[in-house]
Amino acid sequence: MPDRFGPRGVIATVIPVQNSNMQPEYEALRPVGISNQTYRFFLEGEGDTPLAAALRVIPDTLKCWPDMIVVGNSVEMRSVSESGHLAYRTALQNAAGKVPVVTAAEACVAALRTLGARRIALLSPMSREHSDSAAAYYQAHGFEVLGARWFDVARSEDIINVPRERVRQAFEEIAGLEADALLHVGGALPVVDMLADLESRFGIPVVAVNAATYWYALRRLGVTDPIPGFGALLQRPQAVFDTDS
Numbered sequence: 001m002p003d004r005f006g007p008r009g010v011i012a013t014v015i016p017v018q019n020s021n022m023q024p025e026y027e028a029l030r031p032v033g034i035s036n037q038t039y040r041f042f043l044e045g046e047g048d049t050p051l052a053a054a055l056r057v058i059p060d061t062l063k064c065w066p067d068m069i070v071v072g073n074s075v076e077m078r079s080v081s082e083s084g085h086l087a088y089r090t091a092l093q094n095a096a097g098k099v100p101v102v103t104a105a106e107a108c109v110a111a112l113r114t115l116g117a118r119r120i121a122l123l124s125p126m127s128r129e130h131s132d133s134a135a136a137y138y139q140a141h142g143f144e145v146l147g148a149r150w151f152d153v154a155r156s157e158d159i160i161n162v163p164r165e166r167v168r169q170a171f172e173e174i175a176g177l178e179a180d181a182l183l184h185v186g187g188a189l190p191v192v193d194m195l196a197d198l199e200s201r202f203g204i205p206v207v208a209v210n211a212a213t214y215w216y217a218l219r220r221l222g223v224t225d226p227i228p229g230f231g232a233l234l235q236r237p238q239a240v241f242d243t244d245s
Helices: 022-029 050-064 082-096 104-114 128-140 156-161 164-175 192-202 209-221
Strands: 009-016 034-041 068-071 101-103 119-124 144-150 181-184 206-208
Touching: 009 022, 009 050, 009 209, 022 034, 022 192, 022 209, 034 050, 050 068, 050 082, 068 082, 068 209, 082 101, 082 104, 082 128, 101 104, 101 209, 104 128, 104 181, 104 206, 104 209, 119 128, 119 164, 128 144, 144 164, 164 181, 164 192, 192 206, 192 209, 206 209
Parallel strands: 009 034, 009 068, 068 101, 119 144, 119 181, 181 206
Antiparallel strands: none
16 A cells, blocks of 8 residues: 555565566666565575465565565566466465556566567577577467577576676667567566667667566556656556456
């Protein structure tokens, strides 16, 4: 519920413990009157899943009386199908009760649809297998994936240190594929502060997962402020909602 530091709303963000990029990117996008409260989950060993880990944290988020819960990891990189994501989202929402939940995957689908994109190219930080999984997910939602690039970063905690020039070069490579929009997944990779420059270079929208997720959460809350300096999507006051994505 709204409070002294969040009179327009409180957003509880649920992020992986080793992800040091997601929290500052969400904070950079925060409008006046919104309070971000961060909760972290940890995969405890072989066989543990992002869903199980996130579900362990959801009860704690409810103790700050949030108006929205954001679960920001890109589960579509982990062989999660369209139906698998629906089950994932349903389990999170059941745990959250009446507090609405936003996932990164549904937010990216909503962002691409809001921008009118049909043909996309993909950038992800980890392996080809992760990239192929993400591509299959967006293809299942009706997008044509023209190509992809990935960085083969083995450890999640190292993703934040991928050089900006390497990120820019990868975007340049997929920008030549005649896509309607470029999509970045994998929220440990810093992209948000590059969005305006990338769009100026390529002349098409660039959707970064953390920007899309936070934008979608704000729009679900009814907060329609444009957030300048972070690309075309953050200027859109309304989202195409698709809670079954």
